[in-house]
Amino acid sequence: MDDKNISQAVVARLPRYYRYLGDLKDSGIERISSQDLSKLMQVTASQIRQDFNNFGGFGQQGYGYNVEYLYNEIAKILGLNEKHNLVIIGAGNLGQALANYVNFERRGFIVKGIFDKNPDMQGRELRGIAVQSVKNLERFVRENDIDIAVLTIPKDGALKMAETLVKCNIKAIWNFAHVDLNVPDSIVVENVHLSDSLMKLSYGIVNKKLNNSKDTE
Amino acid sequence: MDDKNISQAVVARLPRYYRYLGDLKDSGIERISSQDLSKLMQVTASQIRQDFNNFGGFGQQGYGYNVEYLYNEIAKILGLNEKHNLVIIGAGNLGQALANYVNFERRGFIVKGIFDKNPDMQGRELRGIAVQSVKNLERFVRENDIDIAVLTIPKDGALKMAETLVKCNIKAIWNFAHVDLNVPDSIVVENVHLSDSLMKLSYGIVNKKLNNSKDTE
Numbered sequence: 001m002d003d004k005n006i007s008q009a010v011v012a013r014l015p016r017y018y019r020y021l022g023d024l025k026d027s028g029i030e031r032i033s034s035q036d037l038s039k040l041m042q043v044t045a046s047q048i049r050q051d052f053n054n055f056g057g058f059g060q061q062g063y064g065y066n067v068e069y070l071y072n073e074i075a076k077i078l079g080l081n082e083k084h085n086l087v088i089i090g091a092g093n094l095g096q097a098l099a100n101y102v103n104f105e106r107r108g109f110i111v112k113g114i115f116d117k118n119p120d121m122q123g124r125e126l127r128g129i130a131v132q133s134v135k136n137l138e139r140f141v142r143e144n145d146i147d148i149a150v151l152t153i154p155k156d157g158a159l160k161m162a163e164t165l166v167k168c169n170i171k172a173i174w175n176f177a178h179v180d181l182n183v184p185d186s187i188v189v190e191n192v193h194l195s196d197s198l199m200k201l202s203y204g205i206v207n208k209k210l211n212n213s214k215d216t217e
Numbered sequence: 218m219d220d221k222n223i224s225q226a227v228v229a230r231l232p233r234y235y236r237y238l239g240d241l242k243d244s245g246i247e248r249i250s251s252q253d254l255s256k257l258m259q260v261t262a263s264q265i266r267q268d269f270n271n272f273g274g275f276g277q278q279g280y281g282y283n284v285e286y287l288y289n290e291i292a293k294i295l296g297l298n299e300k301h302n303l304v305i306i307g308a309g310n311l312g313q314a315l316a317n318y319v320n321f322e323r324r325g326f327i328v329k330g331i332f333d334k335n336p337d338m339q340g341r342e343l344r345g346i347a348v349q350s351v352k353n354l355e356r357f358v359r360e361n362d363i364d365i366a367v368l369t370i371p372k373d374g375a376l377k378m379a380e381t382l383v384k385c386n387i388k389a390i391w392n393f394a395h396v397d398l399n400v401p402d403s404i405v406v407e408n409v410h411l412s413d414s415l416m417k418l419s420y421g422i423v424n425k426k427l428n429n430s431k432d433t434e
Binding site: 011014015080107109147148178201206208 | 228
């Protein structure tokens, strides 16, 4: 189906490259060797070369990488050269935090609408956008060329909301609800399960403690 | 050093098992076969068996898994049977969202203090906890048996804050700042880079579009 299917592991590393290259660019650095990039990012130089080879290289022997070129190329691969309209569903603290995160907008993710089922929230403004009733959601998504729905509602409502979003042909769901969504493969889902992350942290603490007590035995 | 070192991939899957088992338990289900768990979670039964074998099994031939037992065992492995005191650094929207997330407390993660460098925020209460000046942070961490620092400040201040946290012997940092922290290996760091996640979503959208247009060629 796709002859240049890139492994999920490589894709997962791209945003980090993009972040570091952005910082280099902002510091006025024009080129960098894979060795220096390797040191900076604490990954092996061969990993970096392999990763970039998935997209045809970018490097030149003896010159290294042109920072701005590489930055822009990775942006294209990540689709950051296109604008994506999004809606936020759930205007609680997390929804508000995401709505107020201006960096997203700088990267082409435009908050077009914010929805909440709580009538007390409706009409309040977040960054100049009035919170609407979720009743308006389907029509809004269809009429405003919305690509992405950001789901920041409790898990009980999330499954049903995902069904609604499937019906109005959403392309992607950024899911913060504490549940796995069951949607067709044609829809991109990226989960941010904060509790899962906190549990991994907790595992790390307990495990380090075990190791440390073994070390001193 | 540690003879039962478990791969990061397995550890990363444990919170998801824990989540599903919690839902089963809440639904009153007492046991489940690896086949049924496999169907529910959409991972292979052999993957489930292999994962659990890292911790000595838990299953019984012909009986399946005892849901509550397995739930409790995974909780222990993840360190959720212990209480962890935490501080939130940065009382902006995201810090507030995390402070208000009661489920963390139910799982033993107790918010003890909230800090912000902005004087306007100081003294405000979040869930009954007054926001303090970051000047108090070091002493507070030392005196209140704090395991975890939740970092929800912009990246510029995050590196310096991480140094401070290292000095006061924090065990773990849950890092939401858009930068990789440089701390000793003895400190557990779990990153939640929201922009990275959004970029993966964007990559997915672009890539699906390419695939779909190829399909219809």
